Each structure stands twice: as structure tokens, then as C-alpha cells.
Amino acid sequence: MRTLWILLLGGCGPEFFTLTPREARLPDLGPPPPAVGGIFAAAPTVRGVVRLTLEPPPVRVVGWSYCRPLISRTVPSEAGVVDPEGHLRWAFVTVTRGLGDRAFEVPGDPVPIAIRGHRFWPHVVGVRAGQDLRIVNQEDHFHDVHALPFDNPEFNLGLPTRGLDTVRRFQKPERMIAIKDDVHPWMRVWVGVVEHPFFAVTGADGAYEFRGLPPGRYTIQVWHERYAGVSREIEVREGALLREDFDLDQDRP
Numbered sequence: 360m361r362t363l364w365i366l367l368l369g370g371c372g373p374e375f376f377t378l379t380p381r382e383a384r385l386p387d388l389g390p391p392p393p394a395v396g397g398i399f400a401a402a403p404t405v406r407g408v409v410r411l412t413l414e415p416p417p418v419r420v421v422g423w424s425y426c427r428p429l430i431s432r433t434v435p436s437e438a439g440v441v442d443p444e445g446h447l448r449w450a451f452v453t454v455t456r457g458l459g460d461r462a463f464e465v466p467g468d469p470v471p472i473a474i475r476g477h478r479f480w481p482h483v484v485g486v487r488a489g490q491d492l493r494i495v496n497q498e499d500h501f502h503d504v505h506a507l508p509f510d511n512p513e514f515n516l517g518l519p520t521r522g523l524d525t526v527r528r529f530q531k532p533e534r535m536i537a538i539k540d541d542v543h544p545w546m547r548v549w550v551g552v553v554e555h556p557f558f559a560v561t562g563a564d565g566a567y568e569f570r571g572l573p574p575g576r577y578t579i580q581v582w583h584e585r586y587a588g589v590s591r592e593i594e595v596r597e598g599a600l601l602r603e604d605f606d607l608d609q610d611r612p
Contacts, residue, residue: 385437385440388473388476388480389473389480389481391560392483392484393559393560394559394561395567395568395570396452396453396485396556396557396559396570397556397557397570397572398556398571399571400570401571402570403568403570404570404571404572404599405569405579405593405595405600405601405603406568406569406600406601406602407566407567407568407602407604407605408561408564408565409446409447409450409561409565409581409604409607410565410605410607411439411441411446412445412607412608413586413610415439415441418436418439436545437449437482439585439586440563442563442565445565446563446566447565447583447607448561448562448565449482449483449549449560449583449584450483450560450561450567450583450605450607451483451485451534451549451551451559451581451583452558452559452567452579452580452582452605453485453534453551453553453559453579453580454555454557454558454569454572454577454579454580455578455580455590456577457577457578461555463487465487465488465489465490466490468491469490469492469526470484470485470486470491470492470493471493471495472484472492472494472495472538472548473494473495473497474494474495474496474497474498474518474540474546475498477498477500477546478546479494479538479547481548482547482548482549483548483549483550483551483560484548484549484550484560485551485553485558485560486551486552486553487552487554488529488530488531488553489529490528491526491527491528492526492527492528493524494518494524494527494538495518495523496518496519496520496522496523496524497521498521499520501517501518501519501520501542502518502519502540502543502546503516503517503518503539504516504517504538504540505539505540505541506527506537506538506550507537507538507539508529508533508536509533509536510531510532511530511533511536511552514527515541529550531552532552532553533552534551534553534582535582536549536550536551538550549584551582557569574595574596575595576593576595577594577595578590578591578592578593579591579603581605581607583607584611586609587607587611589607591603
């Protein structure tokens with residue numbers, strides 16, 4: 360019994376270490392969220408990339424085992440994924456002003472989030488206010504789903520087995536809502552709740568695009584969990600494609 364007790368103490372729980380951004384590998388666990396927002400059948404109106412101009416910091420990595428040597432994994436943090444050219448992944452780009460009282464139909468299909476590989480996938484998603492968000496456990500481990508909004512109701516529930524899911528709906532726009540796993544504290548997904556379809560999540564190349572944005576003056580905001588966001592006034596002209604790149608150069612306060 361004493362030997363088993365020592366094994367439990369030594370073999371369970373997370374262990375944290377760091378790697379350089381090039382050493383840390385982050386495999387996609389499914390289709391990435393759309394880097395294109397707006398009216399998909401319309402022509403592109405705004406296109407650009409989000410870049411990091413700071414030196415990328417070391418990537419925090421968690422390793423763990425569940426008291427069985429064969430079940431041990433490592434998960435790099437997704438808080439600062441950047442390619443060698445500085446293109447920043449997981450930035451949330453959205454129009455915050457200029458659409459006035461225009462109304463847009465809310466999609467009927469839910470936005471999916473999977474729990475897989477002891478990660479939430481995707482790491483950042485956008486959802487319309489009033490649209491369903493479906494979170495499903497695709498692992499044989501207990502996971503907790505704890506949403507921490509400011510303007511919408513909080514929820515906290517367990518998904519103990521593979522195949523269990525929860526469908527939730529945020530009625531009020533809110534940028535951004537953190538959803539975490541209290542059992543596995545490194546697991547976190549960020550949800551942007553938007554009142555219109557003009558939002559996008561940058562992919563591995565840092566790119567985003569809006570389609571069908573009507574002519575006018577707008578404010579575009581870029582949010583990132585690790586770096587201070589930026590906002591900029593733009594003007595969309597009839598029949599023109601606007602190139603608008605964003606550089607993030609400060610850590611989040």
C-alpha cells in the first residue's frame with residue numbers, strides 16, 4: 360500500500376515547463392474557426408493580417424499523467440501562437456461601430472466547441488448573440504465547463520463521459536467570454552458574442568477578411584488574450600477592397 364501511495368503522489372497532476380515558439384507544436388484538432396466574416400456570398404471588402412511586433416515569449420507547456428505511465432501528454436499554451444514572420448493566430452477581429460441599426464439574421468446552426476486532447480477546440484470562436492453554442496466532450500475523462508461572462512448568465516457544469524454535450528446561448532453581445540475547465544486549469548476557450556456577422560478569428564497566417572460590409576465608416580477592433588488590442592477607424596468605399604493590417608506591440612496590462 361505504501362508503494363502505491365508514493366506512485367500516486369509522484370505520477371499525478373500537471374507539471375509546467377517552457378519551450379521556444381518553434382519547439383512547441385500545436386496540432387489542429389479539427390477545422391479552424393472562420394477567418395472570413397460577413398456576408399459569405401458577397402465580395403471581399405476588407406482584408407488584412409494581424410502581426411506581433413514583439414519578440415515572441417517562451418511557450419508555456421503543461422505535461423501530465425493520470426497515474427499510468429502510458430497516459431501522459433504535453434499541451435503547449437495557445438495564448439501566443441505566432442509564425443516566423445510574426446503573423447499572430449487566435450486574434451478576434453470585429454466591427455464595433457458603424458453598422459447602426461442594421462439587423463442580420465441569426466444562423467440556426469450551433470457553433471461547435473470540442474473537448475479533445477485535453478484542449479478546447481477551437482481556442483477562440485465567434486458566435487452571434489442568440490445563437491446556440493454546443494460544447495461536446497470527445498474524451499474518456501471528466502471535464503468541467505465553466506463560463507465566466509460579465510453581461511450574460513454564468514454557468515458551470517460537468518461533462519463526465521465521452522459524447523456528453525451542453526448547448527448554451529448568450530443573448531447579449533460580449534467581447535470576450537472565457538470558458539475554462541476547473542479540473543484542468545490550463546484548458547480555456549474564448550468566445551466573442553457579436554450582434555452582427557462581421558467578425559473573424561485569425562488563422563495560422565494571421566489573416567482575416569470581411570465580405571459584404573456596406574460602404575461607410577467603421578471601427579474595427581482586434582482582441583487578443585495575451586497582447587493589448589487595437590482599434591482603428593476605416594472607410595469602406597463602393598466596389599473597393601480595403602487592405603487593413605494591424606500590428607500588436609504591447610503585452611496586455
